[in-house]
Amino acid sequence: xxxxxxxxxxxxxxxxxxxxxxxxxxxxxxxxxxxxxxxxxxxxxxxxxxxxxxxxxxxxxxxxxxxxxxxxxxxxxxxxxxxxxxxxxxxxxxxxxxxxxxxxxxxxxxxxxxxxxxxxxxxxxxxxxxxxxxxxxxxxxxxxxxxxxxxx
Numbered sequence: 001x002x003x004x005x006x007x008x009x010x011x012x013x014x015x016x017x018x019x020x021x022x023x024x025x026x027x028x029x030x031x032x033x034x035x036x037x038x039x040x041x042x043x044x045x046x047x048x049x050x051x052x053x054x055x056x057x058x059x060x061x062x063x064x065x066x067x068x069x070x071x072x073x074x075x076x077x078x079x080x081x082x083x084x085x086x087x088x089x090x091x092x093x094x095x096x097x098x099x100x101x102x103x104x105x106x107x108x109x110x111x112x113x114x115x116x117x118x119x120x121x122x123x124x125x126x127x128x129x130x131x132x133x134x135x136x137x138x139x140x141x142x143x144x145x146x147x148x149x150x151x152x
């Protein structure tokens with residue numbers, strides 16, 4: 001069966017815009033839609049792999065308390081690093097990073113303090129980083145890691 005270029009273009013656009021995965025299995029076309037939660041988990045996994053590749057030790061993922069959730073808690077040397085992961089479709093990470101508004105910054109600080117208090121680490125050195133991920137359709141995702149992000 002011959003499928004035209006326009007068809008594949010439309011599928012690529014759906015994948016980029018609507019989080020749809022397309023695969024051919026024999027002569028059958030399989031289309032799968034991913035939920036926001038599945039995409040978030042996938043991007044947090046990418047972020048954790050990025051951190052490991054750059055010498056970080058992952059301490060916890062998706063730590064929750066009454067205030068909210070910290071995506072990744074890592075250690076770089078003697079510093080505890082709280083990591084917020086943000087992703088958006090597009091060719092750059094700017095849109096993802098711009099979602100860290102003042103209100104979110106305050107919540108991240110509050111979450112970090114709650115984690116430190118819960119684990120008796122009030123005297124530990126720590127910082128908050130943000131990892132922005134640009135989902136670029138069929139291309140590999142672009143990852144930007146902003147260290148000490150609240151000092152922007």
